[in-house]
Amino acid sequence: MVARSKFQELLAATRQPPKEVTIRVKRYDPETGKVWYQDYKVKTFRGMTILDALLQIKEKIDHTIVMRYSCRMGVCGSCGVVVNKKPSLACQTQIAAVASEDKPIVVVEPLYNFPIIRDLVADFGDFFNKHRAIKPYIIRKDPDEVEKGEREFIMDPHDLHEIYEYSLCIMCGLCYSACPVSAGDPLYLGPQALAQAYRFIADVRDEGYEERIKIVDTEHGCHRCHFAATCSAVCPKMVDPASAIQRLRKIVFMKTLGFWKKKKITQIAGPLKEPLRQIEAKYAVENILEGVDPEEQAKREEKIDLEL
Amino acid sequence: MSTRKSKVKLLKNMPGVVRASIDPFLVRATNNPERIMFILHRVTGVIIVLYLFLHIYVTSNTIDSARWNSLMEQFGASIVNKIGEFIVAGAVIFHGLNGIRLLLVEFFGVGIGKPEHPKPPYIAPSLRAAQRKAIYIVAVLSVVGWIIAGILIFTGYLELPL
Numbered sequence: 243m244v245a246r247s248k249f250q251e252l253l254a255a256t257r258q259p260p261k262e263v264t265i266r267v268k269r270y271d272p273e274t275g276k277v278w279y280q281d282y283k284v285k286t287f288r289g290m291t292i293l294d295a296l297l298q299i300k301e302k303i304d305h306t307i308v309m310r311y312s313c314r315m316g317v318c319g320s321c322g323v324v325v326n327k328k329p330s331l332a333c334q335t336q337i338a339a340v341a342s343e344d345k346p347i348v349v350v351e352p353l354y355n356f357p358i359i360r361d362l363v364a365d366f367g368d369f370f371n372k373h374r375a376i377k378p379y380i381i382r383k384d385p386d387e388v389e390k391g392e393r394e395f396i397m398d399p400h401d402l403h404e405i406y407e408y409s410l411c412i413m414c415g416l417c418y419s420a421c422p423v424s425a426g427d428p429l430y431l432g433p434q435a436l437a438q439a440y441r442f443i444a445d446v447r448d449e450g451y452e453e454r455i456k457i458v459d460t461e462h463g464c465h466r467c468h469f470a471a472t473c474s475a476v477c478p479k480m481v482d483p484a485s486a487i488q489r490l491r492k493i494v495f496m497k498t499l500g501f502w503k504k505k506k507i508t509q510i511a512g513p514l515k516e517p518l519r520q521i522e523a524k525y526a527v528e529n530i531l532e533g534v535d536p537e538e539q540a541k542r543e544e545k546i547d548l549e550l
Numbered sequence: 551m552s553t554r555k556s557k558v559k560l561l562k563n564m565p566g567v568v569r570a571s572i573d574p575f576l577v578r579a580t581n582n583p584e585r586i587m588f589i590l591h592r593v594t595g596v597i598i599v600l601y602l603f604l605h606i607y608v609t610s611n612t613i614d615s616a617r618w619n620s621l622m623e624q625f626g627a628s629i630v631n632k633i634g635e636f637i638v639a640g641a642v643i644f645h646g647l648n649g650i651r652l653l654l655v656e657f658f659g660v661g662i663g664k665p666e667h668p669k670p671p672y673i674a675p676s677l678r679a680a681q682r683k684a685i686y687i688v689a690v691l692s693v694v695g696w697i698i699a700g701i702l703i704f705t706g707y708l709e710l711p712l
């Protein structure tokens with residue numbers, strides 16, 4: 243039932259959008275402190291995204307509108323905005339999916355729960371600081387193992403599978419913007435940081451779980467989450483922060499009771515038992531033109547005329 | 551947290567805890583009944599706490615039997631009292647049942663699925679796992695329980711013999 247609605251959402255994105263849509267942008271001017279909604283009429287084309295529309299507005303209608311974007315393909319995570327009350331990546335949201343002939347209007351707002359610098363640009367400073375706070379890197383008892391990095395850590399595919407989903411986060415802040423707890427508590431670490439805390443605690447290469455658990459086991463840490471799961475519902479990368487936080491919480495809970503111990507910590511790969519197999523490169527001997535010597539052919543100098 | 555000094559005035563764009571706790575249309579994410587449960591859980595929680603205070607106040611009158619009897623005569627069978635009881639009964643039933651689900655999910659990580667490699671249509675595993683089914687069960691049981699409570703309350707089955 244619910245899965246179907248998601249399919250319908252995806253299906254709608256493949257349709258032709260209305261010929262012309264109104265993009266209603268929530269704007270903010272930091273110099274005067276004014277907040278207002280401004281409507282722009284945009285001619286659409288098939289496959290047009292919200293970001294395309296915003297760029298068209300900036301290019302052709304109103305140069306003063308400000309937004310953030312970079313990759314235009316859902317990789318950099320900088321174009322997060324709230325489209326029709328749902329935090330979304332502007333570059334991954336089709337106009338056809340959010341506007342229809344009956345309702346050719348799309349409301350675009352800056353991300354909730356972030357301080358706004360101007361128009362659609364949110365200040366990610368605190369958000370990134372929270373991410374930094376949970377130490378998002380491999381910590382070893384012997385730091386040289388990471389810093390010198392002479393050999394790799396052993397990690398089998400199952401170990402990777404456990405954390406792979408969570409490692410896909412692009413730090414777009416959509417989850418943070420959707421979370422009802424972040425909406426009331428500016429100090430709450432937020433789904434993104436907590437999911438990353440779990441991702442590193444669960445990583446078999448990591449030994450810094452003690453310090454990380456101390457950081458999340460606080461008033462503004464993982465216990466604040468109420469499993470509204472909106473973070474997972476809006477995440478464009480299917481990171482599923484809600485489940486990561488519950489797993490993290492189980493770890494913290496069990497550890498407090500004294501029942502939790504990290505199951506597996508891998509070591510650095512040892513020296514090679516035998517040297518790597520050397521393969522001698524040879525020119526093809528089969529399936530070549532008759533009478534042609536590949537060695538000869540390779541030696542022949544080819545003049546390539548680069549000027550067209 | 552931010553140590554950066556800047557002259558620009560930032561717009562605070564936070565809906566606040568009250569709005570996030572009662573407004574189901576604050577964020578319109580599809581496929582997210584968990585959020586509705588979250589809001590109902592908060593609202594019913596507040597109802598229960600308010601009831602608790604009222605309950606403490608009312609039972610504090612039992613010290614004086616004359617006052618208690620007159621209080622019961624006045625309010626014991628009044629429709630206001632019954633509606634109040636009905637609301638509290640619904641709140642307690644829902645809060646209790648959903649609380650079991652939340653305990654399992656939040657403390658024991660039960661029913662949130664397993665990590666997966668993302669594949670279309672990209673629905674997060676925890677939104678498809680057992681906890682989702684638990685939501686429907688909680689919803690159905692709460693409604694059934696509430697109806698039964700309503701019948702008991704409004705037919706006078708629960709009334710104390712005065």
Ligand code: SF4
Nearest residue numbers: 411412414415417477
């Ligand atoms: S968890 Fe998802 S929504 Fe949140 S920042 Fe990462 S990619 Fe964005």
Ligand code: SF4
Nearest residue numbers: 421467468470471473
């Ligand atoms: S599951 Fe937790 S972190 Fe995610 S939206 Fe809900 S309260 Fe926020």
Ligand code: FES
Nearest residue numbers: 313314319321333
């Ligand atoms: S512009 Fe990079 S994610 Fe949208």
